[in-house]
Amino acid sequence: MPKKQKKLQKKSHTPRFLGQHLLHNKFWIQTIIRRANLTRNEHVIEIGPGLGALTLPLAKQVTKVTAVELDHKFIEKLSKKICNIPNINLIHKDFLQFMLPRYPFTVVSSIPYGITTPILRKLLQHPSLTKAVFVLEKGAGKRITAKNTTNPEILCWRMQFQLSLKETIHAHHFSPPPSVESAILIVKRRKESLIPIHQARIFFALASYGLASPNLPIHLAFRGIFTSRQFTHLLRSIHTTRDQAIRTLNEYQWAIIFQTMIQYVDAHRWPKLKRHKKV
Numbered sequence: 001m002p003k004k005q006k007k008l009q010k011k012s013h014t015p016r017f018l019g020q021h022l023l024h025n026k027f028w029i030q031t032i033i034r035r036a037n038l039t040r041n042e043h044v045i046e047i048g049p050g051l052g053a054l055t056l057p058l059a060k061q062v063t064k065v066t067a068v069e070l071d072h073k074f075i076e077k078l079s080k081k082i083c084n085i086p087n088i089n090l091i092h093k094d095f096l097q098f099m100l101p102r103y104p105f106t107v108v109s110s111i112p113y114g115i116t117t118p119i120l121r122k123l124l125q126h127p128s129l130t131k132a133v134f135v136l137e138k139g140a141g142k143r144i145t146a147k148n149t150t151n152p153e154i155l156c157w158r159m160q161f162q163l164s165l166k167e168t169i170h171a172h173h174f175s176p177p178p179s180v181e182s183a184i185l186i187v188k189r190r191k192e193s194l195i196p197i198h199q200a201r202i203f204f205a206l207a208s209y210g211l212a213s214p215n216l217p218i219h220l221a222f223r224g225i226f227t228s229r230q231f232t233h234l235l236r237s238i239h240t241t242r243d244q245a246i247r248t249l250n251e252y253q254w255a256i257i258f259q260t261m262i263q264y265v266d267a268h269r270w271p272k273l274k275r276h277k278k279v
């Protein structure tokens with residue numbers, strides 16, 4: 001193996017790179033589990049069980065826990081701890097390569113902060129995720145739940161899920177302590193999605209187009225899509241003025257803009273799909 005690749009592989013398995021900050025405070029472990037509001041028959045998936053601080057109490061509450069861990073040292077230690085607990089399925093794998101089930105599942109996890117975006121992207125695009133409780137970096141949680149977002153991907157998530165940031169967990173409750181504060185994020189699938197799920201990619205294209213310059217007034221941000229007649233009708237439906245900045249729109253207003261585009265605008269005027277932007 002070339003030297004550079006060997007060095008990279010070594011680095012990618014260090015505790016710091018894997019975000020190995022283990023929770024050791026019982027109060028927080030119970031709070032995280034309580035926030036998941038679990039019922040007996042749920043299938044819970046945990047990303048990165050570590051030494052099982054959350055895994056073992058989770059297994060007491062539900063019929064099935066699947067815990068996916070990348071670090072073989074944790075796998076060895078945790079397998080010994082859980083050998084008599086039949087409802088925990090421990091899998092040695094990179095979660096980003098793990099095949100999610102097609103039936104409904106819940107996620108409860110204190111996630112490795114370095115891969116927050118790919119984890120959320122994988123889960124919040126999946127049709128079988130019903131709810132999730134994440135412990136994540138507080139700053140990332142704030143960006144995801146900020147009142148108005150300028151990130152098209154986060155906006156897409158909000159059309160299907162309600163996202164709320166709860167308690168802050170201070171660094172000293174982890175071992176070793178991370179250099180940032182952490183918080184609990186709750187993700188709950190909406191009873192009714194604000195956009196049809198099969199049109200999520202077209203919605204993403206519209207959101208990326210509109211939010212390309214978030215400070216633009218609405219009438220400039222959507223030029224090229226709506227005719228002036230369609231646009232006047234649209235402003236009335238979303239109860240706003242043409243000069244309001246595009247970044248101030250909420251998810252309900254975006255849902256109306258999208259419905260109007262799908263219903264009244266010729267498909268050749270719809271914005272084209274662009275590549276994903278990082279959260």
Ligand SMILES: C[S@@+](CC[C@H](N)C(=O)[O-])C[C@H]1O[C@@H](n2cnc3c(N)ncnc32)[C@H](O)[C@@H]1O
Pocket residue numbers: 018019020021022023024047048049050051052053054068069070071074093094095096110111112113115
């Ligand atoms: C913040 S720790 C949480 C550990 C444990 N759940 C706890 O609360 O004490 C993150 C865990 O994710 C694991 N991990 C890191 N990257 C991973 C990946 N790509 N797939 C699965 N697990 C991963 C780490 O080894 C570590 O066990």
